[in-house]
Structure formats: structure tokens, C-alpha cells
Amino acid sequence: MTETILIIDDEQDVLDFLSHILGYTYKIFTAPEAGKAQQLLDEEIIHLIISDVMMPGMNGFELCQLIKSNIAYSHIPIILLTSKNTHQAHIEGLQVGADAYIQKPFSVDLLLSQIQNLLKNRIKIKDHFASDPFAHIQVPVRSKKDELFLQQLDEYINAHMKEPNIDFDALAEHLFMSRATFYRKITALMSLSPKEFVDMTKLKKAAALMSENRLTLPEIIKLTGFSSEAGFSRSFEAQYKMSPEAYYASLQEGE
Structure with missing residues (x-):
């Protein structure tokens, strides 16, 4: 199964850029805001989420907290992207359950490494569970x-x-x-x-x-x-x- 990534950002340029660099390896879904993201979560199998923090309506922190508190989605790793370059913002991201927190402008290599590590760990755990009686x-x-x-x-x-x-x-x-x-x-x-x-x-x-x-x-x-x-x-x-x-x-x- 090709792993799926949901990208949430209110800037179309960001959605297009991330879809381009990730689309060669993963199946990509995009959402410009939290409401569309929730609809996709209810319809599709999502393996990882990348979300901007600063968005109109529900922001990335609130969306992350919502996802992590809902049993239907709580297993999905979340990477938050933000231009907030403060320790408090980083702490807030971790407090709401984010699995990784990357500051904008971000290194593509860093983002790819975080995605690979989060998805690889899931597969390693599954393989260990499957192979060991x-x-x-x-x-x-x-x-x-x-x-x-x-x-x-x-x-x-x-x-x-x-x-x-x-x-x-x-x-x-x-x-x-x-x-x-x-x-x-x-x-x-x-x-x-x-x-x-x-x-x-x-x-x-x-x-x-x-x-x-x-x-x-x-x-x-x-x-x-x-x-x-x-x-x-x-x-x-x-x-x-x-x-x-x-x-x-x-x-x-x-x-």
C-alpha cells in the first residue's frame, strides 16, 4: 500500500510545492483549512499529516489537539509547520500532541527525513508485531x-x-x-x-x-x-x- 499524507495549509503555493516534492513517493491529499481536512480524515486512510499552524478559523494547534483527542484519528503522526520562532510555540506544539515541529522556512531534506522516520517507525513496529509470536x-x-x-x-x-x-x-x-x-x-x-x-x-x-x-x-x-x-x-x-x-x-x- 502506498502511504498517504494529508497536507493542510491555507496557502495554495505551499500545497502545490509540498504535493510536488512528496507526490513521487506518497499519495497526497490536500486541504486549505481544518473543515476540509476533517472531511478527508472521515473518508480516506491517512498515514501522516503535515499542517501549517497559522490558518484562518481553526489553527494548526487546535486541529492537532482535535485529531489527537479523537480515537478515530489519534494514531496518525502529525508534523506542524510554523513561522513562529519561539520556544513557547514549540512547547505548545508538543503539548497538543504534535510528533514533530518544523520552523518555516524549512529544509526540504529535514522535512523528508522527519516523514521517513515517522512512517518507517510505524512499519518497523508492525513488522515486529507480525513476526514475533x-x-x-x-x-x-x-x-x-x-x-x-x-x-x-x-x-x-x-x-x-x-x-x-x-x-x-x-x-x-x-x-x-x-x-x-x-x-x-x-x-x-x-x-x-x-x-x-x-x-x-x-x-x-x-x-x-x-x-x-x-x-x-x-x-x-x-x-x-x-x-x-x-x-x-x-x-x-x-x-x-x-x-x-x-x-x-x-x-x-x-x-
Whole structure:
């Protein structure tokens, strides 16, 4: 998936310039003010936001605070751009939850480095979570709201672990979200579809049960909601690059 960036600035020249330099690598959305930005956030999967601070109506500080306080968007890293060259302005940016704060006129190389680092860290965290059977679900969180979101998500999946097909409408409702908002949140936060995330969580549970060595493999497969041993084995090997049998062997070697 090509990563998406939302650029918010009331100066068209700035929108055009940033769209030009970033458009070769990322999918770009632009907004001249906060209202349009909120509309795009409700319609699109956004991986990172670049926002000017000084704008008519809601300024960048207020918009950043709004985004970081809304569970639907709180996971999105935000870079604030400002001509305010004061320590107080910098502190205010950090207080409202900005992930980076860059003064105008800014270095393009500095901006590109900040974008790359913020997006790279998200991918690294996701890859670690995906490849390690014991990496905790809370690894990727950026805020208390995201921590609570993932905790509630984990609790729901575990309560419905035996079900072969989890009802995503009911899951979204449990999290007080529409299905579309839930899909955007999971996809942007974890780079996984809801189904992929649920399947990964089930495989992690299966790996944990296997490490305890108290249940047979058929019992574990039933407890984690897989319909067949062959299907479970295919999913397990695709996720962890080894068969369940090889995983059992690796556990015994580690004793």
C-alpha cells in the first residue's frame, strides 16, 4: 500500500510545492483549512499529516489537539509547520500532541527525513508485531487512546476466539465506531485489514498455547477458531515462516 499524507495549509503555493516534492513517493491529499481536512480524515486512510499552524478559523494547534483527542484519528503522526520562532510555540506544539515541529522556512531534506522516520517507525513496529509470536498487542500504540482502543479490541477478539468468522459490524459497534471508521483505524495503525489483524491475533494465541504444552494441536485449533488443521498449518507457516511441527521443535530446543 502506498502511504498517504494529508497536507493542510491555507496557502495554495505551499500545497502545490509540498504535493510536488512528496507526490513521487506518497499519495497526497490536500486541504486549505481544518473543515476540509476533517472531511478527508472521515473518508480516506491517512498515514501522516503535515499542517501549517497559522490558518484562518481553526489553527494548526487546535486541529492537532482535535485529531489527537479523537480515537478515530489519534494514531496518525502529525508534523506542524510554523513561522513562529519561539520556544513557547514549540512547547505548545508538543503539548497538543504534535510528533514533530518544523520552523518555516524549512529544509526540504529535514522535512523528508522527519516523514521517513515517522512512517518507517510505524512499519518497523508492525513488522515486529507480525513476526514475533509473543510481541504484545500494545507494541504499536502512540497514545493512551490507542492503548485503550487496542486493549478493547484484544478483549473482544479473545472473547470470540472460538468463532471461525468474527462479526466485524458487531466488533465496530463494540468499539463505538462505524465499520468504515474501524477499517480505516486498523489499516492505518497496523497496516493490516481487520481480518488480517484478527487472524494474526488468533495465531499469536495459538503460539502461546503451544508454548504451554498443555493442549493437543487439534484442541488449540478448535480454541482459536480455525476450521481445519490444514488451514491452520498454512496460516501459521505463512505468518511465522515455519510449520507448527517445526515451532514445537524449536520450543523443545529452547528448554
